[in-house]
Amino acid sequence: MSLLTISHLSAGYGRKEILHDISFTSRPGTITGILGANGCGKTTLLKAIANILPHKGSCLLAENTLESLSARELAKQCGYIPQKSGITIDLTVLDVVLMGYHPDLSLLQPPTVQMKEHAKATLTMVGLPDREQANYNQLSEGQKQLCILARTFVGARKLLLLDEPESALDFRFRNQMMQHLRTYVTAHDACALVTLHDPSLALNTCDELLVLSKGTRSGKISPKLTPVSKMESLLSSIYGTINITKLHDKSGNEHLVMIQEESI
Numbered sequence: 001m002s003l004l005t006i007s008h009l010s011a012g013y014g015r016k017e018i019l020h021d022i023s024f025t026s027r028p029g030t031i032t033g034i035l036g037a038n039g040c041g042k043t044t045l046l047k048a049i050a051n052i053l054p055h056k057g058s059c060l061l062a063e064n065t066l067e068s069l070s071a072r073e074l075a076k077q078c079g080y081i082p083q084k085s086g087i088t089i090d091l092t093v094l095d096v097v098l099m100g101y102h103p104d105l106s107l108l109q110p111p112t113v114q115m116k117e118h119a120k121a122t123l124t125m126v127g128l129p130d131r132e133q134a135n136y137n138q139l140s141e142g143q144k145q146l147c148i149l150a151r152t153f154v155g156a157r158k159l160l161l162l163d164e165p166e167s168a169l170d171f172r173f174r175n176q177m178m179q180h181l182r183t184y185v186t187a188h189d190a191c192a193l194v195t196l197h198d199p200s201l202a203l204n205t206c207d208e209l210l211v212l213s214k215g216t217r218s219g220k221i222s223p224k225l226t227p228v229s230k231m232e233s234l235l236s237s238i239y240g241t242i243n244i245t246k247l248h249d250k251s252g253n254e255h256l257v258m259i260q261e262e263s264i
């Protein structure tokens with residue numbers, strides 16, 4: 001059964017259409033990676049689903065048509081992480097995380113003690129223990145991404161839209177971030193759409209991959225089910241001639257690794 005149903009979505013800027021007739025579904029408890037070349041429309045897709053961009057088509061989350069919700073109701077259903085947080089004023093890390101509760105609080109209502117404790121625990125979980133009183137703007141870019149991730153997690157929304165949440169994270173934190181996301185979608189029966197630029201990370205941590213090419217859907221991959229030859233063919237449309245190889249770690253778990261077949 002689907003939690004999210006995107007039907008015939010088209011969107012763009014002004015008169016220029018960027019996304020053309022995109023349809024797909026996501027099940028509860030799953031992570032869908034969105035892959036595509038620079039400028040193909042990944043961010044535009046997330047913005048349209050988050051209702052930041054006017055669009056044609058519809059986005060259904062469980063029984064809610066997202067386009068018909070008020071901004072507050074939408075924020076209660078859907079957490080959106082843009083590429084840049086846009087936070088320029090001085091705020092503590094804890095205050096930034098507590099912003100994740102805003103849709104649940106009335107104007108000027110302060111967060112509860114329980115919310116603060118949960119926010120601190122979430123900061124520790126994502127890898128920022130003891131940093132709650134630090135100035136958000138004095139964190140490294142990677143630490144900022146972890147802080148914004150914590151902000152997204154505390155809200156317990158059914159749909160998470162994450163735009164390159166791993167771009168400033170090192171190898172270890174990238175994998176951990178995807179593990180935290182896995183824990184989140186499982187615990188909340190939620191679904192996450194994540195734009196990623198690391199195909200190997202996407203192949204090993206996402207349940208499904210939506211492949212975009214020039215604003216159209218060129219295919220969907222289920223890394224555990226789709227034959228390697230079909231994955232290679234679809235991903236070659238983005239990355240050129242590539243080769244996907246199966247490797248096993250020391251515990252015997254299978255991993256997919258994508259390598260470039262020829263020099264560019």
Ligand SMILES: Nc1ncnc2c1ncn2[C@@H]1O[C@H](COP(=O)(O)OP(=O)(O)OP(=O)(O)O)[C@@H](O)[C@H]1O
Pocket residue numbers: 013018036037038039040041042043044045
């Ligand atoms: N605010 C805007 N006004 C006009 N055109 C825009 C705007 N934002 C993006 N575009 C255009 O829309 C197209 C898709 O951009 P988008 O940011 O969705 O791509 P993307 O796949 O997320 O790229 P990247 O991987 O580089 O982040 C690009 O051609 C871009 O120039």
